[in-house]
Amino acid sequence: MEAQEKKNKAFDPCPTIPVSKDEFDEWCKPWHAALVVKFLGKKVGLGFMEQRLTRDWVKKGKINVIDMDRDYFLVHFSDEEDYSHALLDGLWMIAVHYLIVQRWRPFFLTSESTVKKIAAWFRIPNLPIKLYNHRFLWQVGSAIGTMLKIDRATSIHSRGRFARICVEIDLTKKLVPRISVLGSTLNIEYEGLHLICFQCGKYGHRSDQCSEVAVRVEGSPKDGNVETPVEEKEGQPEGSITGDLAIQSKCANQGVNCVDQAPADFGPWMMVKRSLRKKKTEKI
Template sequence: MEGKSPGVFLQNYRMTKRNRTTVDCDAEPERPTPTLPNPVMEVEPTQVPAVSAGTVSFRDKLLNKADTLRNVGIAINCLEDNYKELNDEEDVTISRGDRGPCIQFSERAMSRLCKPWENALIIKLLGRSHTYNYLHARLQQKWGLKGGWKLVDLMHDYFVVKFDLEEDLNFVLTGGLWIIAGQYLVMQHWRPGFCPATAQTTRMAAWVRVSAIQLECFDVWALKRIGNLLGRLLKIDALTTSQNRGKFARLCVELDLTKPLEAFIQINQTWYNIEYEGLPEICFLCGRYGHKRENCEMNKKENCEMNAREKLIWVEKGRLQRMALELR
């Protein structure tokens, strides 16, 4: 130590690298970890909840699929109290026909069966069909009704909408024109005995465009007369009445699909083109809705008549040639 200070002798601790073969004598010995008794614990087996056959998966709930496994039906005896005014002797007639058993209900029974469907509409989309869930979601989004309603799917792309409130039925029936995915929603009151296989759409409301008419005719008085020439005028587009758009006059007209649709209209000795929105299948040969020109029966008839005339001309030419040869 430098100087005369007695100083302090410091113990030289050196850090040793511990490994399996080197033992540090200066290090504090490791205290053994006390060994605790290891009692045997009785663990009850975890019971896995059994998945019932009728459990609905998240996917099925999302797709709004019916749980057919859980749908075991209802007892029919509990429903007899709702039909006390009916009896089998007076309201049911059973017989046997050529093709199988027959049953006929009385007028009183039919009135009772039709009563729940008084506030119902029959609807159909013109054009390609859509799934039940897609149509239900779009209708719920567009209508926004006050009461409840139910959508029932039928054959041939027909649906029945059953309303809880008559107010909602009147709103849907008169508040449209309803267009879904660019297609018109045709509707009519529900009627007993409706058969989708034989039903035909005879009337519908559609938006019609009369292109490039005179600007002075963009008047409610004139547009009403023009629209009634094409059908029965229901509405006039707001942009048309305000004269903010002058390329065409847009009118909502009830069309009779059993009659030919007009393709042109003359206003003050000038012809104007007519366009029907949302009606892709219009035949401009016969003027009817439901098929194209190339599939029109009138077109086929004209082709047959043309072929017959050509055949007659060919036969007549052959006859004249034979007569010329005989004269020689």
């Protein structure tokens, strides 16, 4: 009878394998001490990745690097401090390319096409001293992304020029350019993100390459609006203008007005600029 039932049972091309939530949670536990990493715009081999991450991240324990699909690597840590160092002390740059560092999550490759998260530091310049409060700074970080850490120097008020906070942000979404508190507007500066579009507010391309907001110029003989893309060329002399400034200059030379070429919501203040150290001159 049982044999006949099995024979008559319809073929299932996709059988469901039963897994309880408790079982799944137990299987995930070993990977909570793992990070998912990927280079932005560069492919590297397992040996190179393992060598560089061991050099930069391993202080006390060991790491196990596993190469995954879509140029991702899974890095498992034996020491919690090494894990925290890798996640929180970035951004990391290897071979002049930024490294996306994400906390491991189940089925991360399934959602990889729509989610690109990275741990990033941002600053709040000229923050009033009365707002150097752990609770307030935590609220700010939560408004920018997923809160991770407040810089210790910020917490003890020793960094008087700006507050510094680490959050996990989604690079496919717009970056928050400002915050408002007690009637004042304070700018947000992002460390290490040097490719922010001032048109759409996203990371990964410049304004003249933005596909979401077209740059329009008044004075077109056809409809009054024409696009004026400006391409950046390698090897331009120092002091040459590119991007938004190049578009603005081109419009001025043509005697026309640029429309929507530099939205007020986003701007160069969003990128932390490296301070140039002056060379010391020897006293005679």
